[in-house]
Amino acid sequence: MTTQWRYREFLDRLGIGVIIAIAVFSLALLVLPSVVVVMISFDTRAFISFPPQGFTLRWYQEVFNHPVLVGAMWTSFKVGVVVTLACIAFGVPTALACARGELRGRTALSIYVIAPHMVPGIVLGVAVLFTGALVGIGPSIWLQAVTLSVFVLAVMVRTVTSRLQRLDPALEQAAANLGATPFQAFRTITLPLLMPAILAGSVFTFVEGFDNLSVTIFTHGFRDRPLPIELLAIVQQTSSPMVAALSGVQILLAILAMITLSLSVGLDGVND
Amino acid sequence: MPGSASVTTGGDSASPIVFIREIIKRYGANTVLDRCSLAAHEGEILTLLGPSGCGKTTLLRCIAGFIQPDGGAISIDGADMAQMPVNRRPVGVVFQSYALFPHLTVAGNVGYGLRMRGVAKSDIAQRVKAALASVSLSGLDDRYPAQLSGGQQQRVAIARVVVLQPRVLLLDEPFNALDAKLRGSMQVELRHLIKQLGLTALFVTHDQEEAMTLSDRIAVMRAGRIEQLDRPDAIYDRPTTAYVADFIGASNTWYSRVDGGLVRLPDGQTVSTTHSGDVKVMVRPHNLVLHRASSERAGSWSGKLVFRRHVGAMMEYEVQLPDGQAIRAVGLHGDQPVEPSPSESVTLAVRNPAACMVFPAA
Numbered sequence: 001m002t003t004q005w006r007y008r009e010f011l012d013r014l015g016i017g018v019i020i021a022i023a024v025f026s027l028a029l030l031v032l033p034s035v036v037v038v039m040i041s042f043d044t045r046a047f048i049s050f051p052p053q054g055f056t057l058r059w060y061q062e063v064f065n066h067p068v069l070v071g072a073m074w075t076s077f078k079v080g081v082v083v084t085l086a087c088i089a090f091g092v093p094t095a096l097a098c099a100r101g102e103l104r105g106r107t108a109l110s111i112y113v114i115a116p117h118m119v120p121g122i123v124l125g126v127a128v129l130f131t132g133a134l135v136g137i138g139p140s141i142w143l144q145a146v147t148l149s150v151f152v153l154a155v156m157v158r159t160v161t162s163r164l165q166r167l168d169p170a171l172e173q174a175a176a177n178l179g180a181t182p183f184q185a186f187r188t189i190t191l192p193l194l195m196p197a198i199l200a201g202s203v204f205t206f207v208e209g210f211d212n213l214s215v216t217i218f219t220h221g222f223r224d225r226p227l228p229i230e231l232l233a234i235v236q237q238t239s240s241p242m243v244a245a246l247s248g249v250q251i252l253l254a255i256l257a258m259i260t261l262s263l264s265v266g267l268d269g270v271n272d
Numbered sequence: 273m274p275g276s277a278s279v280t281t282g283g284d285s286a287s288p289i290v291f292i293r294e295i296i297k298r299y300g301a302n303t304v305l306d307r308c309s310l311a312a313h314e315g316e317i318l319t320l321l322g323p324s325g326c327g328k329t330t331l332l333r334c335i336a337g338f339i340q341p342d343g344g345a346i347s348i349d350g351a352d353m354a355q356m357p358v359n360r361r362p363v364g365v366v367f368q369s370y371a372l373f374p375h376l377t378v379a380g381n382v383g384y385g386l387r388m389r390g391v392a393k394s395d396i397a398q399r400v401k402a403a404l405a406s407v408s409l410s411g412l413d414d415r416y417p418a419q420l421s422g423g424q425q426q427r428v429a430i431a432r433v434v435v436l437q438p439r440v441l442l443l444d445e446p447f448n449a450l451d452a453k454l455r456g457s458m459q460v461e462l463r464h465l466i467k468q469l470g471l472t473a474l475f476v477t478h479d480q481e482e483a484m485t486l487s488d489r490i491a492v493m494r495a496g497r498i499e500q501l502d503r504p505d506a507i508y509d510r511p512t513t514a515y516v517a518d519f520i521g522a523s524n525t526w527y528s529r530v531d532g533g534l535v536r537l538p539d540g541q542t543v544s545t546t547h548s549g550d551v552k553v554m555v556r557p558h559n560l561v562l563h564r565a566s567s568e569r570a571g572s573w574s575g576k577l578v579f580r581r582h583v584g585a586m587m588e589y590e591v592q593l594p595d596g597q598a599i600r601a602v603g604l605h606g607d608q609p610v611e612p613s614p615s616e617s618v619t620l621a622v623r624n625p626a627a628c629m630v631f632p633a634a
Binding site for chain 1: 336337338358359360361363364365367368369371373374375384385388389432433436
């Protein structure tokens with residue numbers, strides 16, 4: 001008994017140690033750079049350096065007065081919306097069929113849907129670019145949006161499937177027993193209970209559509225250059241704190257998305 | 273039986289509400305329901321009792337329409353259910369998990385079926401109120417299921433189906449989700465509630481005490497068939513097969529031979545039987561009486577007391593016979609002038625030989 005007791009104590013300590021290590025590490029690797037970038041974005045000097053001196057919103061102004069950057073943001077926003085809508089339209093029914101239906105070969109279907117996400121984005125991008133060229137489809141905002149949709153469909157399918165697997169199947173049977181038609185049961189029970197997962201999946205797919213680089217770099221249209229491509233170009237050409245301001249905007253958007261999610265469905269819902 | 277005074281116990285005169293004829297359900301090579309037949313009468317609580325895998329839940333799900341049987345017929349109130357979709361069957365299901373809709377309030381849950389049927393809003397409010405009152409949950413309309421106790425959830429699940437006035441209530445192990453401590457009182461309460469609402473109920477359980485408490489009649493199931501269907505006391509006192517005798521209550525078992533229509537019991541008494549040849553004799557522990565070997569009432573069937581304990585007002589004894597068999601006997605505490613102590617020699621006798629159960633030794 002005593003050895004077992006001590007062993008568990010030891011495991012507890014080990015666990016806490018690892019958690020602290022991860023916390024410190026992620027803080028150092030994720031949060032600190034973000035803080036540094038945001039600080040730089042307010043610097044009065046016209047080059048990137050640290051620590052910043054003074055405070056100005058000039059770089060934010062410049063971002064929003066920069067026609068190319070604003071156009072790129074708009075392009076990326078459109079791609080994000082299209083990718084999200086496509087993933088909802090195709091991902092939710094796929095998840096339902098895989099988790100609940102009696103469809104033959106539903107395991108194969110779920111693997112088939114998830115497979116593109118397993119391929120490195122660069123490989124997928126190059127493959128689509130080459131194949132597109134063979135059949136006469138050149139890079140465009142549409143090719144980018146469609147390829148990204150296929151790429152991230154897995155995220156929506158997985159989020160919704162895992163939520164579905166946690167839902168008591170008796171809920172739908174109860175609805176049927178209480179007189180609901182299949183459509184009524186779906187609209188009044190299944191869909192509302194899936195909403196948190198669909199919302200969480202939407203945030204993830206929108207972010208992927210908005211700032212994916214690996215697939216985008218090979219598939220985007222040269223007249224509709226999306227934000228990650230422009231950002232890459234700017235970083236390669238200049239060292240203006242405008243890049244930091246642009247990152248600041250994106251960090252703000254990410255924080256807003258998390259707040260919206262936690263207010264609407266709770267962070268537990270996202271975890272589901 | 274608590275509350276059984278006001279009960280119509282499945283009279284033979286009434287035509288059955290639920291009539292099940294030779295239902296068959298197979299999953300691959302596995303036959304879950306094997307020509308199972310059953311009739312439940314107006315106002316009775318009929319329990320499907322059996323070990324897991326005996327087909328009781330499958331039968332309930334066939335009646336609800338969640339499962340399509342491979343053969344046989346189910347009719348409710350005279351109407352054949354074969355082509356009847358799940359959402360139009362006149363049955364109300366209380367699920368093992370209760371399956372309350374977590375995103376709807378108590379009132380939303382109870383009014384759900386009425387909304388699906390297109391009942392007017394004002395009517396819904398009124399009928400929900402009445403249904404909640406009938407299960408003593410008035411005032412909890414705006415709570416969510418997660419804010420209710422297990423017992424309250426069970427009553428919401430009942431109110432949710434009762435509000436639709438089903439012909440039959442189907443309950444699938446409705447006590448599994450409750451604390452063991454709560455179950456006993458909830459069982460009596462549920463029985464009163466169903467009787468008060470005047471409902472016919474089919475109830476699935478693997479727990480014989482639950483079945484004894486709740487039922488007007490019990491169908492003991494075995495391997496997809498009904499082994500015996502009778503009132504709880506009859507199931508206990510006059511089981512028709514050794515399986516039922518073994519499944520319901522505790523029994524002591526030994527093998528014997530019929531001689532001239534009589535079976536000789538180990539204590540020298542005899543039981544008459546219609547069976548012949550080798551038989552299996554089963555005796556309930558409370559039908560055995562135990563005496564200290566030194567007392568003047570000592571008999572010839574003797575063994576050694578190996579264990580004894582108080583269970584409430586009862587004394588439970590375990591006696592080891594010379595051949596090693598363990599015999600269980602139960603008596604009232606205080607029946608013995610002097611309680612025998614463990615390892616003491618005792619003798620056993622059958623109180624009422626006629627209550628011994630004799631089955632063919634198959």
